[in-house]
Amino acid sequence: xxxxxxxxxxxxxxxxxxxxxxxxxxxxxxxxxxxxxxxxxxxxxxxxxxxxxxxxxxxxxxxxxxxxxxxxxxxxxxxxxxxxxxxxxxxxxxxxxxxxxxxxxxxxxxxxxxxxxxxxxxxxxxxxxxxxxxxxxxxxxxxxxxxxxxxxxxxxxxxxxxxxxxxxxxxxxxxxxxxxxxxxxxxxxxxxxxxxxxxxxxxxxxxxxxxxxxxxxxxxxxxxxxxxxxxxxxxxxxxxxxxxxxxxxxxxx
Amino acid sequence: xxxxxxxxxxxxxxxxxxxxxxxxxxxxxxxxxxxxxxxxxxxxxxxxxxxxxxxxxxxxxxxxxxxxxxxxxxxxxxxxxxxxxxxxxxxxxxxxxxxxxxxxxxxxxxxxxxxxxxxxxxxxxxxxxxxxxxxxxxxxxxxxxxxxxxxxxxxxxxxxxxxxxxxxxxxxxxxxxxxxxxxxxxxxxxxxxxxxxxxxxxxxxxxxxxxxxxxxxxxxxxxxxxxxxxxxxxxxxxxxxxxxxxxxxxxxxxxxxxxxxxxxxxxxxxxxxxxxxxxxxxxxxxxxxxxxxxxxxxxxxxxxx
Numbered sequence: 136x137x138x139x140x141x142x143x144x145x146x147x148x149x150x151x152x153x154x155x156x157x158x159x160x161x162x163x164x165x166x167x168x169x170x171x172x173x174x175x176x177x178x179x180x181x182x183x184x185x186x187x188x189x190x191x192x193x194x195x196x197x198x199x200x201x202x203x204x205x206x207x208x209x210x211x212x213x214x215x216x217x218x219x220x221x222x223x224x225x226x227x228x229x230x231x232x233x234x235x236x237x238x239x240x241x242x243x244x245x246x247x248x249x250x251x252x253x254x255x256x257x258x259x260x261x262x263x264x265x266x267x268x269x270x271x272x273x274x275x276x277x278x279x280x281x282x283x284x285x286x287x288x289x290x291x292x293x294x295x296x297x298x299x300x301x302x303x304x305x306x307x308x309x310x311x312x313x314x315x316x317x318x319x320x321x322x323x324x325x326x327x328x329x330x331x332x333x334x335x336x337x338x339x340x341x342x343x344x345x346x347x348x349x350x351x352x353x354x355x356x357x358x359x360x361x362x363x364x365x366x367x368x369x370x371x372x373x374x375x376x377x378x379x380x381x382x383x384x385x386x387x388x
Numbered sequence: 389x390x391x392x393x394x395x396x397x398x399x400x401x402x403x404x405x406x407x408x409x410x411x412x413x414x415x416x417x418x419x420x421x422x423x424x425x426x427x428x429x430x431x432x433x434x435x436x437x438x439x440x441x442x443x444x445x446x447x448x449x450x451x452x453x454x455x456x457x458x459x460x461x462x463x464x465x466x467x468x469x470x471x472x473x474x475x476x477x478x479x480x481x482x483x484x485x486x487x488x489x490x491x492x493x494x495x496x497x498x499x500x501x502x503x504x505x506x507x508x509x510x511x512x513x514x515x516x517x518x519x520x521x522x523x524x525x526x527x528x529x530x531x532x533x534x535x536x537x538x539x540x541x542x543x544x545x546x547x548x549x550x551x552x553x554x555x556x557x558x559x560x561x562x563x564x565x566x567x568x569x570x571x572x573x574x575x576x577x578x579x580x581x582x583x584x585x586x587x588x589x590x591x592x593x594x595x596x597x598x599x600x601x602x603x604x605x606x607x608x609x610x611x612x613x614x615x616x617x618x619x620x621x622x623x624x625x626x627x628x629x630x631x632x633x634x635x636x637x638x639x640x641x642x643x644x645x646x647x648x649x650x651x652x653x654x655x656x657x658x659x660x661x662x663x664x665x666x667x668x669x670x671x672x673x674x675x676x677x678x679x680x681x682x683x684x685x686x687x688x689x690x691x692x693x
Binding site for chain 2: 205214217272348349368371
């Protein structure tokens, strides 16, 4: 069963005939719970924006987390992970969704000025030990891994904009938050562009709470490690005993 | 289908890992070995971080060795007193092993420790097995297998005790030391240590072969249980979900393996296992020597904090 959770971030205020001056969003925070072990949670974003020759870019930045990198170096012929870069403020999730290809919407300089896009995403200062490598190299590798792990994603051209009544446009998009997503506040930032120029901005937040078995296991392992270890032994032992009993019964019958 | 491993912090294909359990379980059922020394390297090749592979594999072996011991207990093929002496040494050894493991983890050398231990033991044991099975087939031209005798210094040691089921009257010291050594390996390598303890029981302690496997499995349950608890409480590195999937697959595989083992010839089987062990050892070592594709890797970062 696919757990499809529909999150409506906006009340759609359609004021007939009236063009909203800006993008309209719901200011309230929304709580969502996701259950790990399922592929993830589909999040639907939609709202109202001025229509016409306009583009929208939506950026979603997850809560900060620690990430530790190691750098392998060759010592006495062995490749050993001795160098380290410790990050303490890496966004656990990043997604950029847009109504067209980003390069068609505006040029890179406009994005840089707004701090928009993966290139401009701050990863925080890293504590580098036992390595002469510059942080920028670690940053690039970190981004590469986050992309590989599906935690930094992009959906260019995945926001659809339909013109509503009058001069109102309705935009909508959906994306998958993986089941391994970090809990905490996800900032959602909306940027409207017209003819390559930035014209309007809004933001809101999603509060994500982890639920389910995986989180319980993780909490237990961190907070009650001895109990967790004993539990692991008991579970493994009981399953082993159960299996041997089942097979013995099967052989007898 | 994807399953998220909460401690390893990665999504895996549970069917794939179940199959891995079945394959290693089949091998261990066929060859009569525990399978830990094959499973841990395979988990590492599949991208499970070495520290988590070691700890979770220890947890897996608790269940599989318990499952195996029950059958041997019913056939009265376990020397419990000998098992307990080995265990007493093993517990002290696993403390030392964990201490070494954690000290090297602090300085970033634990992966080297794990890999090198595997390389040394797998190549040593693989070569010995290969030699021994070729020899027993008469391929090496020796007239007769040399017998091992109790060395006089072993017979001369104090604290002698009677091991009824093994029919032995020997000192506590040799089994205690064997247990101690295997306990160290168990915590560093995530193995039960059957591949060390069984030859030691046969050639050093001179136990009858009928009780060797059962006694080894019996003490492995407790050693790996202890190692699991030590890793869980000091490293938080036991992934219980991973362990249970492997256990489930392993149990199915072991049943297949036991049925298969009757169909092959013993020496050929041992040669196959020896070659397999050597291959795993060499692949393990090559990871350290060949320039890695990625020099920079994520070593930790939790999704749940």
